[in-house]
Amino acid sequence: MSNPNKNQKKKELTVQQKINRRNFISFASFTVLAGGAYGGWRWLYKSPQEAAGGITAGAHKPLRRALNKTELIFRRVFSNNHLVKTYPKSMAARHIRVNSDIGIEAAKKFDPATWTLNVVKKGGEVLNLSLQEIMALPKTEIIYDFKCVEGWDQISHWGGVKFSDFIKHYQLDDYAKMEYVGMETPDKTYYVGLDMPSAMHPQTLLAYEMNDKLLPLEHGAPLRLIIPVKYGIKNLKRIGNMTFSNTRPRDYWAEAGYDYYSGL
Numbered sequence: 001m002s003n004p005n006k007n008q009k010k011k012e013l014t015v016q017q018k019i020n021r022r023n024f025i026s027f028a029s030f031t032v033l034a035g036g037a038y039g040g041w042r043w044l045y046k047s048p049q050e051a052a053g054g055i056t057a058g059a060h061k062p063l064r065r066a067l068n069k070t071e072l073i074f075r076r077v078f079s080n081n082h083l084v085k086t087y088p089k090s091m092a093a094r095h096i097r098v099n100s101d102i103g104i105e106a107a108k109k110f111d112p113a114t115w116t117l118n119v120v121k122k123g124g125e126v127l128n129l130s131l132q133e134i135m136a137l138p139k140t141e142i143i144y145d146f147k148c149v150e151g152w153d154q155i156s157h158w159g160g161v162k163f164s165d166f167i168k169h170y171q172l173d174d175y176a177k178m179e180y181v182g183m184e185t186p187d188k189t190y191y192v193g194l195d196m197p198s199a200m201h202p203q204t205l206l207a208y209e210m211n212d213k214l215l216p217l218e219h220g221a222p223l224r225l226i227i228p229v230k231y232g233i234k235n236l237k238r239i240g241n242m243t244f245s246n247t248r249p250r251d252y253w254a255e256a257g258y259d260y261y262s263g264l
């Protein structure tokens with residue numbers, strides 16, 4: 001009768017053998033993985049690039065596909081039922097950071113008295129609305145965490161009319177059935193394109209107040225966009241013109257390579 005323990009002992013590897021074996025396995029795995037990674041990189045590198053001129057010019061097609069996928073997921077998640085987190089008024093910042101002033105530079109003469117919001121309708125007809133008219137619509141307030149793509153965020157308090165209430169009041173429902181709304185500063189130097197579901201989201205405002213007071217010029221007086229489902233870049237200050245379309249309106253930062261959707 002042999003001792004089973006003794007047999008087992010014999011099969012056991014010495015410490016040195018174990019180390020050698022581990023080294024071999026590690027090295028083999030590394031070689032296989034490295035080969036795979038290199039192959040993957042070559043595949044991506046050699047894949048066709050997007051044509052010049054587009055907003056994602058130069059992006060390799062597989063990467064663009066991944067971006068498009070993300071956008072689709074965002075679109076599904078941010079249906080009208082999903083609300084952005086809100087905060088009590090006591091948490092709203094007293095001093096609101098001013099960030100970027102394209103199209104609203106202090107040097108540019110701006111007379112709030114002559115300002116109108118110009119809504120471009122079919123056949124070139126334009127609806128010119130004064131701030132008084134807009135302020136006569138039901139008011140909605142929101143206190144939420146405003147986020148800039150540059151990496152800062154701030155809980156801030158805004159007041160104005162819901163974009164969806166504005167659409168209803170001016171009977172623009174047919175326009176809201178289109179895919180996009182475009183907004184630009186009166187001088188047309190800063191402009192954003194918005195997908196309609198985000199614009200019609202119940203927390204999206206045409207805002208004329210900040211911290212219970214009329215907007216200061218540097219924050220977009222007399223009327224700015226507050227669209228909590230998107231990064232700061234889409235929150236256009238001083239809206240001049242509004243257009244509706246089924247094709248993407250031009251967008252300042254998308255032209256510079258940022259994600260067109262810029263959803264949160």
Ligand SMILES: Nc1nc2c(c(=O)[nH]1)N[C@H]1C(S)=C(S)[C@@H](COP(=O)(O)O)O[C@H]1N2
Pocket residue numbers: 096097098099100101102103104147148149185190218219220232233234235236237238
């Ligand atoms: N007209 C105009 N609107 C604009 C910008 C701008 O440069 N010009 N910058 C955007 C960016 S990047 C951010 S983060 C917010 C900042 O808004 P705030 O200055 O009220 O904090 O405005 C957005 N709207």
Ligand SMILES: [Mo]
Pocket residue numbers: 099147148149150232233
């Ligand atoms: Mo920003």
